[in-house]
Amino acid sequence: xxxxxxxxSVLFTEIMQGLKLTFTHMFKKKITVQYPHQKLELADxxxxxxxxxxxxxxxxxxxxxxxxxxxCPAKAIRVVGDIHxxxxxxxxAKEYTLDFTRCIFCGFCVVACPVNxxxxxxxxxxxxxxxxxxxxxxxxxxxxxxKCESESIAxxxxxNMWGAEDSGKDEGRYHxxxxxxxxxxx
Amino acid sequence: MLxxxxxxxxxxxxxxxxxxxxxxxLTYLERKILGFMQDRLGPMEVGPWGLLQPLADGIKLVSKxxxxxxxxxxxxxxxxxxISLVPAIISFAVIPFGKxxxxxxxxxxxxxITDINIxxxxxxxxxxxxxxxxxxxGWASNNKYSLLGALRSAAQVxxxxxxxxxxxxxxxLLAGSLSLVRVEAAQSGGFWHWYIFPQIVAxxxxxxxxxxxxNRTPFDLPxxxxxLVAGFFTEYSGMRFSLYYLAEYGNMVxxxxxxxxxxxxxxxxxxxxxxxxxxxxxxMLKVYFFLFFFFWIRATLPRLRYDQLMRLGWKIxxxxxxxxxxxxxxxxxxxxx
Amino acid sequence: xxMQMAMFGYFGAAIVISALxxxxxxxxxxSAMSLLTMFMHIAGLYVLLEAEFLAGVQLLVYAGAILxxxxxxxMLLNVQGRGRFLQKQTxxxxxxxxxxxxxxxxxxxxxxxxxxxxxxxxxxxxxxxNTETIGMVLYTQYLFPFEIASxxxxxxxxxxxxxxxxxxxxx
Numbered sequence: 209x210x211x212x213x214x215x216x217s218v219l220f221t222e223i224m225q226g227l228k229l230t231f232t233h234m235f236k237k238k239i240t241v242q243y244p245h246q247k248l249e250l251a252d253x254x255x256x257x258x259x260x261x262x263x264x265x266x267x268x269x270x271x272x273x274x275x276x277x278x279x280c281p282a283k284a285i286r287v288v289g290d291i292h293x294x295x296x297x298x299x300x301a302k303e304y305t306l307d308f309t310r311c312i313f314c315g316f317c318v319v320a321c322p323v324n325x326x327x328x329x330x331x332x333x334x335x336x337x338x339x340x341x342x343x344x345x346x347x348x349x350x351x352x353x354x355k356c357e358s359e360s361i362a363x364x365x366x367x368n369m370w371g372a373e374d375s376g377k378d379e380g381r382y383h384x385x386x387x388x389x390x391x392x393x394x
Numbered sequence: 395m396l397x398x399x400x401x402x403x404x405x406x407x408x409x410x411x412x413x414x415x416x417x418x419x420l421t422y423l424e425r426k427i428l429g430f431m432q433d434r435l436g437p438m439e440v441g442p443w444g445l446l447q448p449l450a451d452g453i454k455l456v457s458k459x460x461x462x463x464x465x466x467x468x469x470x471x472x473x474x475x476x477i478s479l480v481p482a483i484i485s486f487a488v489i490p491f492g493k494x495x496x497x498x499x500x501x502x503x504x505x506x507i508t509d510i511n512i513x514x515x516x517x518x519x520x521x522x523x524x525x526x527x528x529x530x531x532g533w534a535s536n537n538k539y540s541l542l543g544a545l546r547s548a549a550q551v552x553x554x555x556x557x558x559x560x561x562x563x564x565x566x567l568l569a570g571s572l573s574l575v576r577v578e579a580a581q582s583g584g585f586w587h588w589y590i591f592p593q594i595v596a597x598x599x600x601x602x603x604x605x606x607x608x609n610r611t612p613f614d615l616p617x618x619x620x621x622l623v624a625g626f627f628t629e630y631s632g633m634r635f636s637l638y639y640l641a642e643y644g645n646m647v648x649x650x651x652x653x654x655x656x657x658x659x660x661x662x663x664x665x666x667x668x669x670x671x672x673x674x675x676x677x678m679l680k681v682y683f684f685l686f687f688f689f690w691i692r693a694t695l696p697r698l699r700y701d702q703l704m705r706l707g708w709k710i711x712x713x714x715x716x717x718x719x720x721x722x723x724x725x726x727x728x729x730x731x
Numbered sequence: 732x733x734m735q736m737a738m739f740g741y742f743g744a745a746i747v748i749s750a751l752x753x754x755x756x757x758x759x760x761x762s763a764m765s766l767l768t769m770f771m772h773i774a775g776l777y778v779l780l781e782a783e784f785l786a787g788v789q790l791l792v793y794a795g796a797i798l799x800x801x802x803x804x805x806m807l808l809n810v811q812g813r814g815r816f817l818q819k820q821t822x823x824x825x826x827x828x829x830x831x832x833x834x835x836x837x838x839x840x841x842x843x844x845x846x847x848x849x850x851x852x853x854x855x856x857x858x859x860x861n862t863e864t865i866g867m868v869l870y871t872q873y874l875f876p877f878e879i880a881s882x883x884x885x886x887x888x889x890x891x892x893x894x895x896x897x898x899x900x901x902x
Contacts, residue, residue: 226694230431240435470760512862515787522795526767529799533760533806541806548803552796559791572784572862 250330252362255313257331258306259353259360260346261324268350269325272301276317276326284310285317304346309339315367327353327360328367401503409486409507417643418448424689431693458632463536466629470534475630475637478527481520482644488513489651490575493661493673505661505674506575513574514566517652518559521607524641525551528609528616531638532626543625546700547616551607553707558603560715561596564722565589565656578660585664590657595718597657599711601687604649606707608642610688612695613703650684738779745772759805763798770794784862 216222241248250256261269272289290302318326331352336342344352353360422437422444429436437444462468492505510516525548532544568589569577581587590597606613617625627638654660658680661673698706749772752765770793777786869877 223695227690230690230694233433234427234430236433238430238435239433240429240438242435242438467760470764510783512783512787515784515791519787519790519795522791522799525795525799526802529802529806530760530764533802545803545806548799552799555795 251366252359253366254328254330254332254363255315256329256359257308257334257352258311258313258317258326258349259329259356260304260349261327261353261357261360262350268300268346269323270301270304270346271323271325272299272304273322275320275322279316279320281314281316282310282312284308284312301346304349306344306349308334308342308344318364318367324364328363329353329356329359331356331359402507405503405505405507409489409491410483412491413483413486413644413647414640416647417640418452420643420646420685421451421639422448423685424692427686427689428693431690452636455636456633460632460634461629463629465536467534467536470530471629472634474527474531474534475634475641476527477530478524478641479637479644481523481527482641482648485517485520485648486644486651488516488574489648489655490578490660491674491677509573509575512572514562514572514577514652514656517574517648518555518562521645521648522551522555524645527638527641528626531630535626535629537629539622539624540626540628543616543618543622543628546622547609547626550609550613550615550703550707553704554603554606554613557599557707557711557715558607560712560719561593561599561603562652562656563719564593564596567719567722567726568592574655574660578655578662581659582662584662584666585659588657588659588662593657593718593722595714596722597653599715599718600653600657601684602706602711604653605688605691606703608645608649608688610646611692612698614697615700615703618697646685646688647681650681650688653684654680735779739776742772742776742779745769746776760802763802763805766801767794767798770798784865 263269272287274287274289277285277287284307286303286305286307287301288303289299292298292300313328315328318328329352334342425447426436426444437447440446440450462471487507488510490504490506490509528547528551529544532540532542532547535541565577566572569580571577571580581589609616615625616622617627622628627635630638654677660680661677663669663671663673663676746769749765749769753762753769756762756765770789774786774789774794777783777789
């Protein structure tokens with residue numbers, strides 16, 4: 209043991225350095241967020257609860273193509289597609305259940321969706337006392353989507369609109385216009 | 395006679411009230427200070443700035459289910475936390491908190507419960523009794539982690555009590571008395587009379603041994619979470635767990651009080667013109683400084699390995715404290731002659 | 732006086748009973764606990780005799796260190812309580828026991844009891860504190876026995892180290 213290291217250990221130099229560091233940290237700005245009283249600003253690409261979207265005229269976008277079910281790594285989505293009862297040239301999801309107890313919020317289903325019927329929102333504090341309470345049907349997803357429409361559009365703009373920025377339209381890679389009564393008639 | 399009894403009762407009630415409130419709020423203070431040192435805020439929910447947190451914790455602990463493991467030794471399991479807590483609290487009987495006697499409802503009382511002429515010996519003896527609570531609790535739980543924690547704790551307490559006792563002797567030689575009241579009185583009149591300056595080695599040794607004896611980080615091997623779950627109180631829950639907790643914090647306050655009295659002059663003010671501040675406040679200030687130091691050290695240092703702990707205790711601090719006693723004895727003898 | 736006698740009676744009875752429990756408990760941990768109780772009551776007896784320093788040292792050394800080591804060993808070795816209670820005693824043990832009992836009785840009958848405890852401070856003892864008095868006596872009058880005792884302890888210390896080290900070397 210050299211003299212220098214002996215002096216160092218006798219005078220507790222290193223411990224003093226540590227104590228000084230912790231003491232200065234006492235007066236630094238705290239990073240704690242007091243969650244229920246104070247919430248963080250979430251980014252537009254935040255992957256919260258998944259919702260179903262509608263066209264401007266209230267038509268639901270989902271065409272029941274099963275792509276989201278196919279890509280879902282957690283097998284949380286179940287789609288039963290069928291022919292639209294009013295418009296025979298169009299399909300729709302007769303049943304659509306999304307099990308949020310299994311969902312891992314990876315966002316693959318939103319990427320897979322050709323008609324931008326799915327999007328993610330900034331909702332994260334949904335909870336339930338039963339398992340069934342977190343298995344959402346299509347109607348629930350649509351209601352949630354109506355509530356958080358601006359959030360879901362913002363998400364799509366950030367994450368899912370390759371090449372669609374220039375078009376200015378709220379559409380993805382494919383163009384599926386809403387079916388109006390005139391279209392189906394014609 | 396009646397007056398004596400009344401004064402004794404008043405002092406005991408006052409000391410217990412202050413002590414238990416201090417212990418309760420130490421838990422809050424520790425969480426706050428640790429939080430602040432880690433850039434967090436600590437408890438904030440219960441009451442303004444979380445000030446009612448100790449109350450909430452107390453209610454939770456009291457109302458919790460009391461679990462006794464099936465193969466445990468029930469009698470010893472039940473009595474061990476009490477053995478741990480009682481010495482921690484009754485050793486406060488000899489601590490002088492202030493200087494002058496004071497009046498309360500027409501009765502004159504001292505600022506200490508009793509002034510016995512073996513004060514420091516009494517404190518050391520009782521703190522060694524506290525080790526039984528840990529040892530028996532760990533054994534009675536019938537859990538290997540508890541037992542290992544208890545054995546570690548016993549070995550640690552014995553080793554470091556020796557150091558604490560040896561480091562105290564230097565101060566006692568200077569003061570010429572075992573009575574804590576007289577040790578305090580011998581240091582009156584300015585901070586240059588405090589024994590921290592002639593006994594700086596003993597002070598450092600006592601502080602380290604005190605931290606080790608109370609099982610605080612960086613010497614918290616008996617309850618090392620990463621190795622032993624929670625050490626000797628792994629199986630304890632509810633009220634019994636809180637008794638152990640109270641004992642730990644009571645011992646911390648005790649070590650702080652002793653360090654204050656022996657090395658920082660107790661209730662004496664550092665400078666003569668500061669005498670207008672009540673002695674009690676000086677005492678509290680110094681004790682709280684040591685308590686803060688406990689938390690500060692906890693926020694700073696990681697845990698020692700077991701062989702490092704034993705090496706530090708037996709091979710470094712014990713010879714140092716012996717040397718300190720011998721040097722002090724010679725110097726005191728030369729000066730007194 | 733009566734208060735003192737009552738306290739003496741309590742401490743004496745507690746010491747005898749807890750000493751019996753030390754022998755009679757099957758569980759070694761219980762025995763150690765009874766021993767702790769006994770140490771504490773002996774300390775109480777010392778306090779009653781105004782020997783506070785002895786009481787403190789009694790607790791510090793016996794209860795605080797030695798008994799903890801006993802417990803330590805008992806727990807490490809996991810000593811079983813079975814077969815401890817009804818051991819077959821050889822007649823020699825009974826003979827020794829009777830001899831010890833006679834000795835104790837003789838001691839008691841030959842002790843000169845004070846009609847009452849000497850007043851404190853005792854006229855012959857300098858008016859110092861308890862600790863100072865013990866120090867004075869120990870380092871003047873009883874210096875030689877004190878040094879002998881320390882030597883005996885040193886020998887035990889060296890012996891323990893030799894035993895431990897020797898085992899290490901020849902293994």
